[in-house]
Amino acid sequence: MSVMAPAADTKLTGLVAATFTPFTTQGELNLSEIGRYIDYLKEKQGVNNIFVNGTTGEGMSLSVAERKMLAEEWCKKAKGKMDQVIVHVGCMSLKDSQELAHHAAQIGAEGIAVIAPSFFKPSSADVLKKFLQEVSSSAPTLPFYYYHIPAVTGVNVLARDVLEDIETLIPSFRGVKFSACDLMDFGQCISYSAPHWSVLYGVDEQLLASLAFGANGAVGSTYNYVGSHVNKLITAFEKGDLVQARNIQFKIQELISFAKKLGFDVGVNKQLMSEVSGLRLGPPRLPLMLCPPANAVSIAQKYHSLFPEP
Ligand SMILES: CC(=O)N[C@@H]([C@@H](O)[C@H](O)[C@H](O)CO)[C@@H](O)CC(=O)C(=O)O
Numbered sequence: 001m002s003v004m005a006p007a008a009d010t011k012l013t014g015l016v017a018a019t020f021t022p023f024t025t026q027g028e029l030n031l032s033e034i035g036r037y038i039d040y041l042k043e044k045q046g047v048n049n050i051f052v053n054g055t056t057g058e059g060m061s062l063s064v065a066e067r068k069m070l071a072e073e074w075c076k077k078a079k080g081k082m083d084q085v086i087v088h089v090g091c092m093s094l095k096d097s098q099e100l101a102h103h104a105a106q107i108g109a110e111g112i113a114v115i116a117p118s119f120f121k122p123s124s125a126d127v128l129k130k131f132l133q134e135v136s137s138s139a140p141t142l143p144f145y146y147y148h149i150p151a152v153t154g155v156n157v158l159a160r161d162v163l164e165d166i167e168t169l170i171p172s173f174r175g176v177k178f179s180a181c182d183l184m185d186f187g188q189c190i191s192y193s194a195p196h197w198s199v200l201y202g203v204d205e206q207l208l209a210s211l212a213f214g215a216n217g218a219v220g221s222t223y224n225y226v227g228s229h230v231n232k233l234i235t236a237f238e239k240g241d242l243v244q245a246r247n248i249q250f251k252i253q254e255l256i257s258f259a260k261k262l263g264f265d266v267g268v269n270k271q272l273m274s275e276v277s278g279l280r281l282g283p284p285r286l287p288l289m290l291c292p293p294a295n296a297v298s299i300a301q302k303y304h305s306l307f308p309e310p
Pocket residue numbers: 018019051054055056057152179202203204205219220221222256266
């Protein structure tokens with residue numbers, strides 16, 4: 001495979017959909033749905049950036065070979081349609097992460113993101129930074145993002161501590177995807193960040209609070225199906241119309257709190273996306289499960305009542 005020229009290093013802003021991974025009903029990758037998926041995000045949701053193989057994409061449940069096939073297909077189909085494709089390359093094994101980082105550079109991704117390894121956990125922010133540095137060394141020119149999601153990894157270091165002097169270790173460092181509720185840590189990331197970094201928020205149900213702190217954008221699962229509404233939320237916030245911004249945010253909170261009572265997780269979220277978009281995303285991979293059909297119908301009905309078609 002020929003090595004592509006490094007992607008243009010443009011600051012990542014606005015909405016980024018954390019994509020679901022399409023599977024066939026037999027649980028194999030369904031790459032044929034990716035083109036339609038990109039068109040759906042762009043045309044129906046007004047979302048122009050994607051984050052692939054992350055939590056929502058069940059990245060940690062995929063083999064390295066599958067992650068490469070997916071990253072390649074997302075980049076290929078996004079060309080000329082999406083502004084940026086960020087490939088999550090974090091793994092338990094440093095070697096696997098390095099292989100995926102190198103591969104992302106070869107296929108023309110605009111950036112890579114890395115989660116903290118969570119079986120053997122880094123004992124401090126400095127150890128975690130060393131791990132991130134080793135991954136980035138396999139794709140040294142590719143914009144690099146730290147993916148902070150402590151509730152999932154159990155790695156409870158402050159993101160702000162990870163950012164300390166990070167560019168001296170990782171010259172390609174361009175920001176953090178902050179998927180946590182600690183808004184003090186988030187604010188400190190913003191106040192420490194360099195102008196060319198992107199500090200992106202990842203708890204969709206409280207995006208508005210992060211905008212007040214100065215978030216440069218947001219990465220999340222719900223932007224797959226409420227992206228067009230959240231674009232309006234961001235515009236309202238920018239115009240100072242907090243009443244309108246809250247109105248949209250509260251509807252998203254209502255949807256998620258309703259779904260959580262029925263057992264909302266990545267598998268159920270994927271079911272909701274299939275229902276809303278008409279895309280054939282298939283089942284999640286074990287250990288995730290589909291929820292009972294009646295619950296899926298209730299969640300979809302709730303979605304349609306909160307966000308009726310115009
Ligand atoms: C734990 C989790 O899955 N968090 C989601 C959120 O978008 C989340 O689904 C949403 O806020 C609803 O709770 C994202 O932060 C994850 C994400 O961006 C990813 O898929 O990498």
